[in-house]
Amino acid sequence: xxxxxxxxxxxxxxxxxxxxxxxxxxxxxxxxxxxxxxxxxxxxxxxxxxxxxxxxxxxxxxxxxxxxxxxxxxxxxxxxxxxxxxxxxxxxxxxxxxxxxxxxxxxxxxxxxxxxxxxxxxxxxxxxxxxxxxxxxxxxxxxxxxxxxxxxxxxxxxxxxxxxxxxxxxxxxxxxxxxxxxxxxxxxxxxxxxxxxxxxxxxxxxxxxxxxxxxxxxxxxxxxxxxxxxxxxxxxxxxxxxxxxxxxxxxxxxxxxxxxxxxxxxxxxxxxxxxxxxxxxxxxxxxxxxxxxxxxxxxxxxxxxxxxxxxxxxxxxxxxxxxxxxxxxxxxxxxxxxxxxxxxxxxxxxxxxxxxxxxxxxxxxxxxxxxxxxxxxxxxxxxxxxxxxxxxxxxxxxxxxxxxxxxxxxxxxxxxxxxxxxxxxxxxxxxxxxxxxxxxxxxxxxxxxxxxxxxxxxxxxxxxxxxxxxxxxxxxxxxxxxxxxxxxxxxxxxxxxxxx
Numbered sequence: 001x002x003x004x005x006x007x008x009x010x011x012x013x014x015x016x017x018x019x020x021x022x023x024x025x026x027x028x029x030x031x032x033x034x035x036x037x038x039x040x041x042x043x044x045x046x047x048x049x050x051x052x053x054x055x056x057x058x059x060x061x062x063x064x065x066x067x068x069x070x071x072x073x074x075x076x077x078x079x080x081x082x083x084x085x086x087x088x089x090x091x092x093x094x095x096x097x098x099x100x101x102x103x104x105x106x107x108x109x110x111x112x113x114x115x116x117x118x119x120x121x122x123x124x125x126x127x128x129x130x131x132x133x134x135x136x137x138x139x140x141x142x143x144x145x146x147x148x149x150x151x152x153x154x155x156x157x158x159x160x161x162x163x164x165x166x167x168x169x170x171x172x173x174x175x176x177x178x179x180x181x182x183x184x185x186x187x188x189x190x191x192x193x194x195x196x197x198x199x200x201x202x203x204x205x206x207x208x209x210x211x212x213x214x215x216x217x218x219x220x221x222x223x224x225x226x227x228x229x230x231x232x233x234x235x236x237x238x239x240x241x242x243x244x245x246x247x248x249x250x251x252x253x254x255x256x257x258x259x260x261x262x263x264x265x266x267x268x269x270x271x272x273x274x275x276x277x278x279x280x281x282x283x284x285x286x287x288x289x290x291x292x293x294x295x296x297x298x299x300x301x302x303x304x305x306x307x308x309x310x311x312x313x314x315x316x317x318x319x320x321x322x323x324x325x326x327x328x329x330x331x332x333x334x335x336x337x338x339x340x341x342x343x344x345x346x347x348x349x350x351x352x353x354x355x356x357x358x359x360x361x362x363x364x365x366x367x368x369x370x371x372x373x374x375x376x377x378x379x380x381x382x383x384x385x386x387x388x389x390x391x392x393x394x395x396x397x398x399x400x401x402x403x404x405x406x407x408x409x410x411x412x413x414x415x416x417x418x419x420x421x422x423x424x425x426x427x428x429x430x431x432x433x434x435x436x437x438x439x440x441x442x443x444x445x446x447x448x449x450x451x452x453x454x455x456x457x458x459x460x461x462x463x464x465x466x467x468x469x470x471x472x473x474x475x476x477x478x479x480x481x482x483x484x485x486x487x488x489x490x491x492x493x494x495x496x497x498x499x500x
Contacts, residue, residue, distance in 0.1 A: 007041060008118050015122060025130040026060055029123060033062035036111070036119065043090070043110035046072065047123055050104050054080055065109060067091055072107055079105045085116070094120035096127055103127045160196060161344045164334035170197060170326050177324045178204035183276070185261075185321045186299040188328025191378030194299040195259065197326060202255040207295055210254030213247050218260030222268055227284050230271070236285025248281045248292055255295040261321065262302035262313060273317045296321070331373040331380065338368050341377060345384040346396075355388050363398040371405050399429060403456035451489060458487060 018031040029047050036042040044063030051057045056076070075093035078086035080102055086093045087107075094116050096104040104127050106120050160171055177184060178201045186194045195214065202212045220228055227236075231246030248256060264272065275281055276296060280289040298321045307313035331338070342365070350357055364387075373379055387400045398406075430449070437445040458472070465471045473483040 004112065004114055007039065008114060011036060011039060011041070011115075011118065012122075019126075025126055026058075028126060029060045030062055032119070032122070033060075036115065037063050041111060041115045042108060045109070045111070045119070046107045047096075047127075048072070048076055048105045048107065049096075049127060050076075050080070050102055054102070063109070067107070067109065075107055076105045092116055096120060096124040103131060160193075160200060161341050162334065162337040163340060164329070164337050166329040167334055167337065170328060171200065173324075173326060174201050175204050177201065179206065181295060182323045183295075183321055184297045184324045184326060185304075186297065186326045186328060187304070188299075188301065189330050189376055190301050191376035192328035192330055193377055194301075194328055195257065197328065198255075198257045198297045198299060201297060202257075202295070205255070205295065207254050211251050212255050212257065213251035214257045214259060215247050216259045218263035222265045225264065225268060226271065230275070230281050231283040233283050233285035236283070240285065243283070246281065246283065248275065248294060249290065251294045253293055255297060258296065258298040260300060261298040262300035262304055262307060266312075266314070269314045269317050273314065273320060276317075276320045331376040332371075335369050338380070339365055341380055342368070342384060345381045346388065349385045349388040353385075353388055355391065356394055357388065357391060357396055358394040360396045361398050364396060364401055367398065367401050367406055399452055403453075403460065454486065458483075 014035045015028075015032045018035065019028045022028060022031070033042065033045040033047075036045070042063065044061070044065040046059055046061040046065070048059050049057045071091070075087050075091070079093045079095045083095050083098070083102060085095065090110045092108055092111065092113075094106045094108070095102055096106055103124065106116070106123055108116050108119065111119075162168065162171075174184075174197050184198075184201060186197055188194050199212060202208060215225075215229060217225060227244070227246065229246050229248055231244050231249055232240050234240055234243050258272075275292075278289070279292050279294070281292055282289050304313050304318050304322075308315050308318055331341075342360070346357060346360070349355075368380075375382070383402060383405070386402070387396045390400055433449050433452070434445065436442075437448070442448075461472045461475065462469070465475070469483055470480050473480045476483065
């Protein structure tokens with residue numbers, strides 16, 4: 001093995017070690033140039049990285065040069081034009097790139113041709129990796145910005161729909177307390193929009209550009225929730241192969257939203273109270289406390305005062321959380337918002353499903369006005385999406401309303417008034433269907449009405465049976481093949497409607 005080859009192998013080993021020790025691009029290049037100078041194989045070197053348009057992005061230099069800035073500029077232009085090495089001994093310039101994409105130019109003084117090509121090959125790989133990482137980082141930053149913009153638009157006040165006095169009062173109070181550090185407790189039934197109000201508070205606060213971290217406390221058992229909230233140290237338990245920060249630390253400087261706070265255990269309540277009082281967190285398996293700067297918003301669908309009386313929730317934690325109290329009104333107490341919410345969700349789901357709805361039957365709103373809405377706004381959105389998808393043409397008629405909703409009626413005391421109103425609704429639909437077929441001179445009245453109402457029966461039954469057709473067929477007293485045939489007949493009619 002000749003001396004030149006041994007020199008290159010020694011340089012490769014040394015450069016690899018410095019690259020592993022510090023993979024940052026600039027530091028690696030400087031260390032490599034110093035090592036080559038120290039080995040006597042180089043007097044000075046400069047790596048000039050280029051932008052896509054060919055302009056100079058950055059210069060990384062090491063050693064005492066005898067060249068002027070104009071000399072370097074001329075070499076860069078020569079290499080950029082030819083994509084071939086340029087210059088004459090002792091100053092040579094090597095292209096870092098191929099064909100039309102030149103990532104940079106390496107200028108070396110008093111280096112042999114093999115050393116020059118060796119360093120050029122190494123630095124080209126590093127420069128390509130650095131550019132890829134920069135591009136990937138830029139894409140991630142851009143994607144993060146776009147996601148933040150989408151979330152900001154989705155949870156902006158423009159998308160908080162409602163005109164009822166009770167609901168607007170909640171929104172006004174949320175905006176009023178947003179600029180403070182006060183802990184907020186939001187209570188309300190499932191589906192009333194507690195997270196929407198929490199995000200509104202965050203978006204109107206000075207922390208709007210920082211993290212908004214959501215934790216569903218009811219979805220995790222006690223041990224998982226502890227590590228999720230507070231993090232853990234490496235080796236704290238089996239499977240803890242590295243340190244991990246918890247959601248509180250992730251929300252540092254921003255807001256943490258503790259959903260379903262009424263579901264946590266007594267032991268977790270004690271730990272959470274400590275965090276709220278001291279505003280510091282200790283990871284599982286550690287003793288060191290880490291200071292926090294976090295705005296806390298909690299939500300629950302439970303009556304926490306009743307839970308306190310029953311001994312299920314700590315009173316001191318309740319008072320720590322309940323500095324500001326917001327009570328979300330259920331949808332049945334704000335019926336004037338139903339048409340507005342319907343139109344809002346209709347627009348959203350028409351756009352998402354590429355549908356156009358020209359008209360909505362007034363009877364749809366009448367039926368919805370008398371419904372008790374156990375799932376609140378979330379249930380309304382679910383029903384609107386179903387109607388948009390199942391609408392046979394450009395109109396939503398009353399026959400698209402789920403049978404469970406049509407069968408429900410209530411008086412001023414929100415009690416069911418019996419079967420009389422139910423029968424009246426059904427008779428109205430039958431009368432409407434008969435009139436349509438009578439005017440058209442149709443002979444398919446029975447089949448059309450049967451399929452139309454059979455669809456709701458099958459839909460509700462399959463949902464109840466978790467789409468188990470065998471079980472559904474047994475409950476109907478028919479075979480699975482008969483059920484499949486009925487479903488196919490209904491689907492063919494719906495496809496015909498869509499084509500027409």
